[in-house]
Amino acid sequence: DVTFHCANEELCEQWIQVANEQLALLTNRPKSLLVYINPFGGKQCGKRIYEQKVAPMFRRASISADVIVTERANHARDHLKTEANLDKYDGVVCVGGDGMFSEVLHGLVTRIQTDNGVDQNQPDAELVPCSLRIGIIPAGSTDCICFGTVGTNDPVTSALHIIVGDSQPMDVCSVHHDDIFLRYSVSLLGYGFYGDVLTDSERTRWLGPARYDLSGVKTFLSHNYYEGTISFLPAENNMGDPRDKLQCRSGCRVCQHKPSKDTRWEISGWSVIRAEFIAINAASMSCACPRSPKGLSPAAHLADGTTDLILVRKCSRLDFLRHLVRHTNKGDQFDHSFVEVHRVRKFCFQPWHHELVSLEDPIESPKKTGFSSICSAQTTSNYSSWNCDGEILPDAAIQVRYHGSITSPMQ
Missing domain, CATH: 3.40.50.10330 (Probable inorganic polyphosphate/atp-NAD kinase; domain 1)
Incomplete structure (x- = not known):
């Protein structure tokens, strides 16, 4: 006072x-x-x-x-x-x-x-x-x-x-499964690693915030990957780039830019990637927090009508650890051969119908006991789950569209 x-x-x-x-x-x-x-x-x-x-x-x-x-x-x-x-x-x-x-x-x-x-x-x-x-x-x-x-x-x-x-x-952004509305999102849509962390943490809510640390370690050791097809509509070139290090601040020129209404781009501009992913993350903001001061995507913008789509392909556990550690220091978390990032306006994901296996043994996954069983896949499903701003989506196949700034937090 x-x-x-x-x-x-x-x-x-x-x-x-x-x-x-x-x-x-x-x-x-x-x-x-x-x-x-x-x-x-x-x-x-x-x-x-x-x-x-x-x-x-x-x-x-x-x-x-x-x-x-x-x-x-x-x-x-x-x-x-x-x-x-x-x-x-x-x-x-x-x-x-x-x-x-x-x-x-x-x-x-x-x-x-x-x-x-x-x-x-x-x-x-x-x-x-x-x-x-x-x-x-x-x-x-x-x-x-x-x-x-x-x-x-x-x-x-x-x-x-x-x-x-x-x-x-x-x-x-709005998230749909076919023509069924699922949820809105303003921060993170995460499939694979972050979806598995959230799913596992729901079993230990009594631990409070510490449950995320425990589930994070278990999910990292499990090291699962998921096969699927990601289709996305890139943003126009004048919307900046996820790696341009231009952070969103008051009076941000990127957020003040009005997106194009040209529908021809929506017809011909789609890209499609079919691969095996450890994580698929869509960051509508930096997703910074005290543990990760830069966030998942440091140059993501709050009100430009886009998201930064981060694709982490199958890699070794050590490489994935290097990727995670760079979220906590000044390193470029996108500077890996198995990571790519795109600024997009829309995207769709369709999982493949294949059996879930561990990266350590993609051909045959033997039965694990003792400590190894804790580190094994947490589900026998073919799919991971989507983490939508801290809530689990009921469907893995989704369509996502970004609507721009339809709300204004008092911040």
Whole structure:
């Protein structure tokens, strides 16, 4: 806190008047917010963080807040879709991790599309932008979305951004299986390694954030690969390159560029790759976090209508370890013969119908016992799973389209 003292009452009133006049110029400042708190996420500190750190700041800024403490999974999503009176609010705030943000995003975007008669099951549907902004107070196991937009996972910093009305446009992509809508995504779509990590971690949720470390080690030692066909529509050349080291910052010229409406490119510009992959990652933002300050794709942009599609082909366990380690240092994680990255607007994935085997023995995988069984494939399925912003998708064959910035987090 900063407290000013003044012995002259008249001068003190002038300070207050000038301060209020300057604050009135910030027309984007919210006056009424709908707040959802996840009391179970991360270290189960969401309610305490809001009550002790955020709520006092909102009161000092004369912001009224209706608070809902969620009681089950998708509580916030369902409330936004059906019950919430959105006309009362200037924004929606979620207190939790990436999963909580995803809930609020899905509820809000779905509500807007339903109110405007948009069929979300149509992959080519044009989504209606959301006028309400979403604020994030980090309090989860993973807070990558907050870190990627603010640069830190600090509740007070995020609250200050919300109070002054800062906003950051953010791309949203829709994920479909045939003509069935599955989910929206704003950060990471990961198949193979990151999908397997998430699937395994669901079995040990009682461990809290530490479950990701355990599952990461198990998945790395398993070293599975998956066969499939990836088809993608590259972005135009003037949208930059994933390896140009041009990071997304305030006033980013790449995000200000308007994409071409030329549909001829969509007909003739598709590329197709059939291969065996350890990981397929689509990063709509850098996906930076404290452990990986650069993220999965350091030059990915928040609001350019594209994603950086990272393809990690079959390689040795040691080579894959080198690739992973470069996410934590200043090395170029794309500088490997088995890694390629493309900036794309759309992509589709179709798995091959082959038996899952280990990279250590692609012909025959003997039965493993003891410690080896822990490191073996975690499933006998032909497929991995897609990790969609921390949620598991029910289908491996998907179509993904990027819609541009239809929502703006208050960051």
